[in-house]
Amino acid sequence: MLLLKKTVATALVGAVCAAIAPSLSYADDTWPSKPITFIVPYAAGGFADTRMRLLARELADEIKTSVVVENKAGAGGVIGTAYIAKSKPDGYTIGSGNLAPLSVNPTLMPKNVSYDVQKDFAPVVLVEESPLILSVNNNVPVKTVSELIALAKKDPGSLTFGSSGVGGAHHLSGELFASEAGLDLSHVPYKGGAPAATDLMAGHIDMMFEMGYAAMPAIEAKKVHPLAVTSAKRLALLPDVPTMAESGLPGFESYNWQGVIAPAGTPPEVIQKLNAAFNNILKKPEVLKAFEITGGQAAGGTPEEFGKFIQDETAKWAKVIETSKISVD
Incomplete structure (x- = not known):
């Protein structure tokens, strides 16, 4: 009986070793x-x-x-x-x-x-x-985030923000802004960031949180006005544009x-x-x-x-x- 138990135990150990051998081989010094x-x-x-x-x-x-x-x-x-x-x-x-x-x-x-x-x-x-840039179209009469908040509170629900679609970074950043600032903003989802950016420049929507690489051409062409960036520190691309935290929303990052x-x-x-x-x-x-x-x-x-x-x-x-x-x- 003792011999049988020893044989079974040996077999079990062998089976376990065989099972884990492949994973052990993955981690050896030959990778990759x-x-x-x-x-x-x-x-x-x-x-x-x-x-x-x-x-x-x-x-x-x-x-x-x-x-x-x-x-x-x-x-x-x-x-x-x-x-x-x-x-x-x-x-x-x-x-x-x-x-x-x-x-x-x-x-x-x-x-x-x-x-x-x-x-x-x-x-x-x-x-x-990749932080986002909050920009407004040139018809919106504000130069700072605090001015934008004040304008939005005068007529709740009247200001619109665009996005590349429901649940994307553009959309979520806008909803976070509305929540943190206590605003009622109207979300306008698009099928992609490009058509939303086009409508922002044309004045069909009031504001948008946009990725830097997508926002910069319109900013440089002065077709939109940047108010703030969503990072903890300012962007090298826009050293004069404050962060959302510097603009009165401490801890705001997206x-x-x-x-x-x-x-x-x-x-x-x-x-x-x-x-x-x-x-x-x-x-x-x-x-x-x-x-x-x-x-x-x-x-x-x-x-x-x-x-x-x-x-x-x-x-x-x-x-x-x-x-x-x-x-x-």
Whole structure:
């Protein structure tokens, strides 16, 4: 009987070792030994895709292996993000982790989200925070945020703000502004940021929170007037434009951010190597310049910090969605 128990125990140990052997091999010193696939959950040619392709090229140089970008667009980034969650956690599939699919859509459209953000992903690093610029059309008689707030309070519901669609960074920033300042603003959603920006210049909508790269041409052409930026500090592109906090709304920050994530279960050693590589990339002058000219700010930090950031952003925007009664129906 003792011999039988020993034999069974030995067999069980062998089975466990066999089961974990593949995962152990992923984390050995040979990583990376083959090309890495980098998933972008948005269409090719857009801002998110362009930025991640830049980082993918830099990553290939940093870790000395090929990095292949694959676009898996659809459902506000949900399709590609779900693909990352279901990928093999061997360190050879990573992807872009963005505001909408990670911190907005699980609250805004929970029936369409098949993944659990806290359980299905391993955060790697926060790459970039892209603040927005609050601008008004040239017919709105204000020069500061405080003047805009005063104007809005004179006739509640009369002022309009445009967005690229329900639940996007433009929309959420406008709702956060209305909530923080105690305003009644009318939201006008468009099918994309470009038509909204066109109507802002034409005077068909009063204001808009817009990404820096999209807002700057109209600002430079003096077709709209910038009032504030949503970052914690002023933008190098617009050094004379105050932050929302400086304009009387302390703590107001809003970003369309993106980072890098991997499937849950990816070996910690690989996550750390990727994190170190991206932190090095984010210090390169050419990368910092690419961010700066589009109004973005390089981030960086640890995987744990990125995980906490995702949690905080999720709680923040869930409150805005609930308070403003935002729905995609």
